Amino acid sequence: MAHTHKSNWELIKNGMFSENTIFRMAISLCPSIAVTNSLKNGFYMGVSVIFVQTMVNLTVSLIRNFINPKIRIPIFMMVIAGYVSIIDMSMAAWARPVYKQIGLYIQLIVAFASIFARAEVFAVKNRIVPSVCDGLGMGIGFFLAMIVISFFRELLGKGALWGFPIVSGNPLLIMILPAGGFFAVGLLMGFFNWMDAKLASRKGESASAEKQAA
Amino acid sequence: MSTEAKTHPLVVSVSPHVRGEESISKIMWTVNFALLPAFIMSVYYFGPRALYVTGLCILTAVLSEHIYQKALNKKVTSNDGSAFLTGLLLGMNLPSGIPFYIPVTGSFVAVVITKMLFGGLGYNIFNPALIGRAFLLITWPKLMTKWPMPTANFLEMDAKTTATPLGLLKEEGLAKLIEHFGDKAALYKSLLFGSTAGSLGETSAIALLLGAAILLYKRYITWHIPFSFLGTVALAAWIFGGKEGLFTGDPVIHLLSGGLILGAFFMATDYVTCPTIRKGQLIFGVGCGAITMLIRLKGGFPEGVMFAILLMNCFAPLIDRNVRPKQFGAVKAVKEVKK
Numbered sequence: 001m002a003h004t005h006k007s008n009w010e011l012i013k014n015g016m017f018s019e020n021t022i023f024r025m026a027i028s029l030c031p032s033i034a035v036t037n038s039l040k041n042g043f044y045m046g047v048s049v050i051f052v053q054t055m056v057n058l059t060v061s062l063i064r065n066f067i068n069p070k071i072r073i074p075i076f077m078m079v080i081a082g083y084v085s086i087i088d089m090s091m092a093a094w095a096r097p098v099y100k101q102i103g104l105y106i107q108l109i110v111a112f113a114s115i116f117a118r119a120e121v122f123a124v125k126n127r128i129v130p131s132v133c134d135g136l137g138m139g140i141g142f143f144l145a146m147i148v149i150s151f152f153r154e155l156l157g158k159g160a161l162w163g164f165p166i167v168s169g170n171p172l173l174i175m176i177l178p179a180g181g182f183f184a185v186g187l188l189m190g191f192f193n194w195m196d197a198k199l200a201s202r203k204g205e206s207a208s209a210e211k212q213a214a
Numbered sequence: 215m216s217t218e219a220k221t222h223p224l225v226v227s228v229s230p231h232v233r234g235e236e237s238i239s240k241i242m243w244t245v246n247f248a249l250l251p252a253f254i255m256s257v258y259y260f261g262p263r264a265l266y267v268t269g270l271c272i273l274t275a276v277l278s279e280h281i282y283q284k285a286l287n288k289k290v291t292s293n294d295g296s297a298f299l300t301g302l303l304l305g306m307n308l309p310s311g312i313p314f315y316i317p318v319t320g321s322f323v324a325v326v327i328t329k330m331l332f333g334g335l336g337y338n339i340f341n342p343a344l345i346g347r348a349f350l351l352i353t354w355p356k357l358m359t360k361w362p363m364p365t366a367n368f369l370e371m372d373a374k375t376t377a378t379p380l381g382l383l384k385e386e387g388l389a390k391l392i393e394h395f396g397d398k399a400a401l402y403k404s405l406l407f408g409s410t411a412g413s414l415g416e417t418s419a420i421a422l423l424l425g426a427a428i429l430l431y432k433r434y435i436t437w438h439i440p441f442s443f444l445g446t447v448a449l450a451a452w453i454f455g456g457k458e459g460l461f462t463g464d465p466v467i468h469l470l471s472g473g474l475i476l477g478a479f480f481m482a483t484d485y486v487t488c489p490t491i492r493k494g495q496l497i498f499g500v501g502c503g504a505i506t507m508l509i510r511l512k513g514g515f516p517e518g519v520m521f522a523i524l525l526m527n528c529f530a531p532l533i534d535r536n537v538r539p540k541q542f543g544a545v546k547a548v549k550e551v552k553k
Contacts, residue, residue, distance in 0.1 A: 172319075174353040183327070190331075 008133040015137025022145035022185070023192045027113040031105050032149055033181030039162045041102050042150025044095060046143030048106055050136070052083045053115050057135030059083075060123040067124065076119045077110070084109045114138060153184050238335070241434055242295030248425035249302055249480065255408050255418035259364035260310040264414045267317050268305030274321035275301030282330045296335050300324050303343035303480060306415020307473065307520070308350070311362040311375065316354060320346040340527045341487050344520050351520075361411035376411045379404075379471045380516040387457065388464065405470035416473040426479035435483040438495035439502075443478040444469060446503025454511055468510065477519035478502070487527045494530075494537040501526045 006014065019025060022032045035045045059079050060067075067075050088106050091099045099106070109115065118138050123131040154160055157175030159167035174180040256264045280292035301321050308317060324346030329338045351358045360375045379401075382391045395401040404410050408418025415422070429435045448465035455463025468474070482488060482502055489498050502522045509518025 170313075170354055170357065172353045173355070174349060177352060179352065 011133040012137035016141040020141040021114040023189050035102050035105050036150035036153050037176040038154045039150045042146040044098050046146040048087045049142045050139030051087055052109050053139035054135040055083045056080050057123040057131040060119045061128045061131035064124045081110050149184050239294040242299050246299050248428040251421035251424045252415045255421040256414040263310040270317040271305035271321045272298055272301035274318045275325045278322050278325045300342045304346045307347045307413045309361050312357050320350040323349045336486055341481055341484050344524050364409050378412045379410050384516040416476045419470045419475050422475045438492050439483050439499040440478040442496045442499030443502045446500045450507035472517045473519040482523050489530050489534045491537050494533040497533050498526050
């Protein structure tokens, strides 16, 4: 079994930035378009995913020595489904209005590629603490992506944030429609890639400058 | 003959020996010129606001292409007329009474998002002007469907708004539409000359046809797409358009109204976004016509030309791949090299 050599903090950062589910891996894009039409929905979705991702990684890591590799996929599925049911019922009980809007997508967390992928490529091969850190990082990365996308979409599409009107006038209605979701995700992904390229070139410059100085 | 052949008649050079006079910018400016009659008619009917709206569209389109290319250190081609054409076409697709931020946003989306982000002229999947309009229609549906009455009187501009002929046809039926204009002949005449409500450039069929004739004469467009498009619309309108049953519809109203002529001659024929093989172009035109009539007769919008062309734009590469002429005598190895 391949153990990771990264420190826990590196694992969390890895999930948040360099392997961000939405903007880097470009997986689980369905909720990033379907649920991000308001900041509130995006927030609840993100929190649910943090919970499910962390708990799934924890559980899979705990039972990793008892899983027969031949039936690992059904087992992951059952673990994920269990936690999704917990968050689904909790939201149905405590966050009724939001649940009415995004309930379907909460149930769909079962089929998220990102959660499944982390169980398969990380949790099943690593010890508990790194697995939890990895799940936490991935969940927070997803959460941040949802917040950024839904922030722009609600602000531009409704002129509001968290349901409170901020800008008056004629908002860009398209931004809260599915088409606007694609625009928002695409443009933000492009922006983060551009930022990355800028940062990388700056780092490269400073590194070469240091070499020259040395 | 090329200049080289004229100056050195005995020098043998590499082919091509005879170069055409055409270039991107020459074709683009000719298309712009061909739209001039329709533009003049729009200013005549809708007044100075038509001028402002179209002008803003063109200005934003050219400027945003220029700034984008400057900012990314690309070759600046903003004066080749294609951005100008996008702006002009978008302007002709808008109603005249809209606030000025609408044309600016639309032009920006058309040029930067639809064209430049996909790699610039020649790489865009969709017609930029139509994506610009679709964006605006979805974003500001109320403002984008407030059609000012054309008055041809500069003092009473923008006084009244009304439904387009197709809107009336959809909401109230053919009898009401004819009543609205007096009799059938008056309706046809209004549609032909453009004194009906609608987008700036789409109302005057005759001015558009004049421009289309120039393009056909110069062979910048061929008959395949526009005529198969118009033919399908006429046929479908005749068969399915009537209230009393099959084969009772009125194809003339459907042909002359809405953005059909503008779309069929100037937008569906965009070199970049239509199939390049003649047979494919026929399929493309028939598809556009079928989707247009489907939306007009059964859909939620009164007009479907824009969505029809955009939908068929996605199919253009697929059509091209399937109508490619068969290569005879090619062996497998050669084929693989060609790929």
